[in-house]
Amino acid sequence: MSFVPQEIEDYCIYNSTQSSQVARELMNFTRASVHGSNMLIGEMEGSVLKFLIKLGKVKTIIELGTYTGYSALIMAEAxxxxxxxxxxxxxxxTSKIAQSFWDKSEHGKKITLMLKPGLEALAELKGEFDFFFIDADKNNYPHYLDWALKHLSPTGVIVTDNTLWSGKVLTAGVDKQTDSIREHNEKARLLQGYTKTLLPIRDGMYLIQRS
Known part of the structure; x- marks a missing residue:
């Protein structure tokens, strides 16, 4: 879902740095041929991610939720x-589709896939990371945020997708997924020592950085 009229979003995309050819091919293939293509992030979100990664001189990224690999490729390019x-x-x-497109890109070598449940995979990782993109199972959003906060580098950034959830976050008790996103948003809001902003880009992007 997008809270911005499509023609306005298209205008913004047109006036932003364009996606690479491989990324566009992956996006088009996903929209045309893959079930659940609504899970694909939009080009505007991709543009914001690349901008943040470049701005922050990011070197290490954790992404929760690969789908067909568009967002991973976009971030690797930055x-x-x-x-x-x-x-x-x-x-x-969907991971096979992702790998097939990463293999077409010179940036694919920067991407490592962990094919396992999110919390299980995170338990195997050590150290600090510069950037987190959370876009996986909504019920675990609060847990993913907790882990990211503990492993965030001093100048690192956390970006969580779908934090407006088609507007359902305005009402408590809608369903488990919505309540988990609401819990994530409340945790983020109450953080001390961090700068936070919830942007109405596509279905909501929550940005968090240490102050």
Missing amino acids: LPDDGKVITIDLNPE
């Missing part, structure tokens, strides 16, 4: 040659 994206997902079929 990294320096020695940068790394670790992306985590459960679905072997």
Whole structure:
């Protein structure tokens, strides 16, 4: 869902740095041929992610929720040659699609896929990371945020997608997923020592950085 009229979003995309050819091919293939293509982030979100990664001189990224790999590729394109994206997902079929497109890109070598449940994968990772993109199972959003906060580098940024959830977050008790997103948003709001902003881009992007 987008809270901005499509023609306005299209105008914004037109006036932003354009996606690479491989990224566009992946987006078009996903929209045309893959079930659940509404899970794909939009080009505007991708543009924001790349901007933040470049601005923050990010080198290490954790992504929760790979789907067909568009966001991982977009972020890898913004990294320096020695940068790394670790992306985590459960679905072997969509992950195969992702890998097939990453292999077409010179930036694909920066991407490592962990094919297992999110919390299980995170338990295997050590150290600090510069950037987190949370876009996986909504019920675990609060847990993913907790882990990211503990492993965030001093100048790191956390971005969580779908934090407006088609507007359902305005009402408590709608369903478990909505309540989990509301819990994530409240946790973020109450954080001390962090700068936070919830942007109405697409279905909501929550940005968090240490102050």
